[in-house]
Amino acid sequence: MPMARNAVSAMAVACTLAVSAWAGPAAAQTATDLDCSGCVESGDLANGSIGNRKLQDNSVGDRKIKDGAIGQNKIKDDAIVQGKFKDRAIGARKLKLGAIAAENIQNGAVSAAKLAPDAVFGRILVVRNDPADPLGNCDELLAVLADITDNDAGNPYTVVLEPGTYDCGTTSVQMKPFVDLAGSGRGITTVKGQIDSNSLGVVTGANDSELRGMRVEHIGGPDNAVSAVSTGDTNVKITDLTAVAQNSAGGATGIRVGAGTPVLTNVLTSADNAGAPSAFSTNGVFVASGTPTLFNVHAIAGGGSDAWGLQQIGASVTTARQSRFLGGGTEAVRASGAVNLVLSQVDGAVSLLSGGVATCVNAYNRDFVLLDSNCSPIP
Numbered sequence: 001m002p003m004a005r006n007a008v009s010a011m012a013v014a015c016t017l018a019v020s021a022w023a024g025p026a027a028a029q030t031a032t033d034l035d036c037s038g039c040v041e042s043g044d045l046a047n048g049s050i051g052n053r054k055l056q057d058n059s060v061g062d063r064k065i066k067d068g069a070i071g072q073n074k075i076k077d078d079a080i081v082q083g084k085f086k087d088r089a090i091g092a093r094k095l096k097l098g099a100i101a102a103e104n105i106q107n108g109a110v111s112a113a114k115l116a117p118d119a120v121f122g123r124i125l126v127v128r129n130d131p132a133d134p135l136g137n138c139d140e141l142l143a144v145l146a147d148i149t150d151n152d153a154g155n156p157y158t159v160v161l162e163p164g165t166y167d168c169g170t171t172s173v174q175m176k177p178f179v180d181l182a183g184s185g186r187g188i189t190t191v192k193g194q195i196d197s198n199s200l201g202v203v204t205g206a207n208d209s210e211l212r213g214m215r216v217e218h219i220g221g222p223d224n225a226v227s228a229v230s231t232g233d234t235n236v237k238i239t240d241l242t243a244v245a246q247n248s249a250g251g252a253t254g255i256r257v258g259a260g261t262p263v264l265t266n267v268l269t270s271a272d273n274a275g276a277p278s279a280f281s282t283n284g285v286f287v288a289s290g291t292p293t294l295f296n297v298h299a300i301a302g303g304g305s306d307a308w309g310l311q312q313i314g315a316s317v318t319t320a321r322q323s324r325f326l327g328g329g330t331e332a333v334r335a336s337g338a339v340n341l342v343l344s345q346v347d348g349a350v351s352l353l354s355g356g357v358a359t360c361v362n363a364y365n366r367d368f369v370l371l372d373s374n375c376s377p378i379p
Helices: 002-014 134-147
Strands: 125-128 158-163 164-167 178-180 187-191 212-218 226-232 238-248 250-259 265-270 282-287 293-302 307-312 315-323 324-335 338-342 345-352 357-361
Touching: 134 158, 134 187, 178 345, 187 226, 212 226, 212 315, 226 238, 265 282, 282 324, 307 315, 324 338, 324 357, 338 345, 345 357
Parallel strands: 125 158, 158 178, 164 187, 178 212, 187 212, 212 238, 226 250, 238 265, 250 282, 265 293, 282 307, 293 315, 293 324, 307 324, 315 338, 324 345, 338 357
Antiparallel strands: 238 250, 250 265, 282 293, 293 307
């Protein structure tokens, strides 16, 4: 036992954990050793060897433990007490199934801060929210996304945001393929920022992902045309979401669509540039290219006559069903591509630029007068 005690004490000082019943030597873990070379493996630990007095406070971090190394018989009863684990050290991949039993943990020892986002649900990662620190909340969100490196079609993730505000300043939250970003509800989860970009949004989409259940807000200020949400050139799905943009000298857009095939469902998107009027447009939805599909989308723009619920440029095709479009002037929709409006309300004229084609099917205006197939009121 003296050898085991000496080895465990050395771990706290030299970042090496070595307790009784050696299966083989383990070299010290270095700060840049990210593949866990030489860190603690299951065979390095004798059953019952990890006791409360063996660990110095904050000595156990996630890079000190090999995935799956800690099994239930490695931990003495009441060994896990507050102060022994660094924040976010305990992740799902560090523990074997059933590794920790109730009798191993003293009451109050494991707080939420000690658990990595994957500790409870594996590939459902929860981002904690501190109501007093909205900037720090966004830092936590960005850190969780950065930690996901093995996402693919066979290994998708969902990142869940607790209720509260996430202030991302001038940094865009860039989504990842096969990683959904879900709030706790559009009325209680808000991601906001002031990113200064023509193409990026406060949140920017990715292929094979979904953005849902939150409010995303660009609070205005920059000189560029800005957007709350940008789909990028992707097929991202946007569901049960509120997007708001306002007061930018270069124009404001709730949701900007690039090349791709995004799908918007149950979305309220609005933009208002009244606080920073300019010659640039304001749009609920702006389609730069691509073929978006809109279902139950309410797109509203205000702040002047150059404000459209839906503006589409280029050779893109937009199809909207059971949606509503409202502009700041006499026009609700402006297009130089193809626009298909089905069972939708158009609160203003449909303006067609060169190359623009509009088709209405059972659509109607603000006075509930049916529109013909060319989107003109039927006399």
